[in-house]
Amino acid sequence: MPYTNLAARQQLVDSLSAATAELADAIAALGEAHEQLDDQQADRLEEELFRPLQRAYARARRTQEGFAARYSLPLQDAEPPVIGVPSTGVKGFVELAVAAVVRADNELAAIQDSLMPIEVGDPELRAGLTEIRQLVNGLSHRARAFLRTFGR
Numbered sequence: 001m002p003y004t005n006l007a008a009r010q011q012l013v014d015s016l017s018a019a020t021a022e023l024a025d026a027i028a029a030l031g032e033a034h035e036q037l038d039d040q041q042a043d044r045l046e047e048e049l050f051r052p053l054q055r056a057y058a059r060a061r062r063t064q065e066g067f068a069a070r071y072s073l074p075l076q077d078a079e080p081p082v083i084g085v086p087s088t089g090v091k092g093f094v095e096l097a098v099a100a101v102v103r104a105d106n107e108l109a110a111i112q113d114s115l116m117p118i119e120v121g122d123p124e125l126r127a128g129l130t131e132i133r134q135l136v137n138g139l140s141h142r143a144r145a146f147l148r149t150f151g152r
Helices: 004-035 038-069 086-114 123-136 137-147
Strands: none
Touching: 004 038, 004 086, 004 123, 004 137, 038 086, 038 123, 038 137, 086 137
16 A cells, blocks of 8 residues: 655654654653662662663654754654552563663664665655664663662
């Protein structure tokens, strides 16, 4: 079924919005974990997980907003991040963050695999998608390493 460039571009914006929302959820979960840690562990969480995730989120927002602006497309209103209850604990919040990052990366991979970024001819979008995926690459491994040594 053929689709128009406008429909393809809107689908790209919507998919990128979904991935960006997942990254926002991951940041919120890490923020909750951070609140439950002592200063030393909180600094470590921030350095190893939070900062790289913030950079990925910022890049996702710039990519999404730039693409939408270039083609005068509407953006979805961002939903507030989903946060668990404090009893989730540090491990639970880190695991929630990792799951959200995996969902975001899967969404970004689907966008890239669809070849729509190439078909609509937007090199800035393609570069942004690649950079976001590079920034989140390895985050789950770093999270597992953090949890392995958590509290030691």
